[in-house]
Amino acid sequence: MVEGIKWRVGNGRDIRIWGTTWIAGSSSGRVLTANQEQQGLMVVADLMIEDPQRRWNEQLIKATFVDSEAQAIMNTPLSWSGLRDKLMWRWCPNGFFTVKSFYKQLQLESLTSEPGTSVSYPWKKIWKLQVSNKVIYFMYRAVNNTLPCKRNLVRRGVMLHDGCVSCDAMLPESLDHIFLHYEWVQRVWFAAFNLRSSAIPSFRLWISEMLLGENTDLVQQIVMLIWAIWKRRNDLTFKDKGVEITDLISMANTFLADWLTVANTGQQGHGNHQDSRPCDREEGWKRPEDGMLKMNVDEGWSGVAGQGLGMVIRDHHGECMFAATNFLRTRLDPLVAEATAIRWAMGEALKLDINSIVLETDSMEFYSCFWNKKQNLLLDTLLLDCTNMASQFSSFNLVHVKREGNKVAHLLASLAVDFPNKCWWDNFPSAVNSALLADVFSVVAY
Structure with a gap:
């Protein structure tokens, strides 16, 4: 339960830099760089510049912390109005503790500890998805964490650097990183579904929650977009060929619509299976x-x-x-x-x-x-x-x-x-x- 408590940074005067959870956008929320308290850096306020509007001391932070950690610190929003620091519950969007959010986190730990042996995972929901067989098998491998991302290849004994070549921070290329946390893919989810993927801690648990929901059309759209993201990753890795975000989303929706059209040929209303998300009519200024x-x-x-x-x-x-x-x-x-x-x-x-x-x-x-x-x-x-x-x-x-x-x-x-x-x-x-x-x-x- 202690792991769920996180500081919301206000004026930074009550938060120790080392040993507490406070960094936004970081999986652990803690500083891992070697302790620099002997240099006079004790509390988070020591990393700020208090001119008319409080801001991070970028020069000091870049000189003190490793690159990825420095970036995460500078991405943590600061208040202009001098709010007090505040303890919040990190596993609930509103920052308040609920038994439901704590139970969900316990589920996450059980689902992600041994992917291949979890009997509670909704496998039948995967096999019943209205997508092509190759996409179903792809999703089975994805939630089992057996796709050949660099992190998995290194774990299997392949001698290579596990850093993501597409990511400026060169963070380890795990499936969570590829499908949820890489900056470019965050833009994809936000553009397609107005979804903040950076707030999703686990790809495996997220897919489980989606499968157990009632919106099967939405699940199929998400699954096709995941498949398109993986295809784009392979094209970029092996062919040095990228794709625009709008084109990627369009490709995923088109593939799904085409497959449903073919699969439902001869059935009434087969055209109704195409992208069912509500489409707002655009209006000018x-x-x-x-x-x-x-x-x-x-x-x-x-x-x-x-x-x-x-x-x-x-x-x-x-x-x-x-x-x-x-x-x-x-x-x-x-x-x-x-x-x-x-x-x-x-x-x-x-x-x-x-x-x-x-x-x-x-x-x-x-x-x-x-x-x-x-x-x-x-x-x-x-x-x-x-x-x-x-x-x-x-x-x-x-x-x-x-x-x-x-x-x-x-x-x-x-x-x-x-x-x-x-x-x-x-x-x-x-x-x-x-x-x-x-x-x-x-x-x-x-």
């Missing part, structure tokens, strides 16, 4: 009410280089009043990156002395957490900062918008790697001008 300003915010991943943030403020005519980018040399969880972008944009709006604003985000999860006051272990500090800043506006509204209505902010985020930490009041980059004009010509009033 909408202008705010007269006299109001609207701010669109988004984040964009720039590969190993880091993360881009983008924001744009427009009036009720669709005229762009301000645009900005911010570039972070980190690799954040997609939801954390969205929340970081929103916090940054709200701070910029306050600096501009804007009193009333409508903020649009395409992150439904952040939107729900903000308005429903839902506790979230991953977003806790960022949500509290955003809530505090929202109270500083005379009028503030957070609105969820479909991706089609957030194109300019997304474009700015993608440009952040080339235009880091830039602000524009006019003379916007040509691509941004084109996107702004496209929104104006398709603009809809509330």
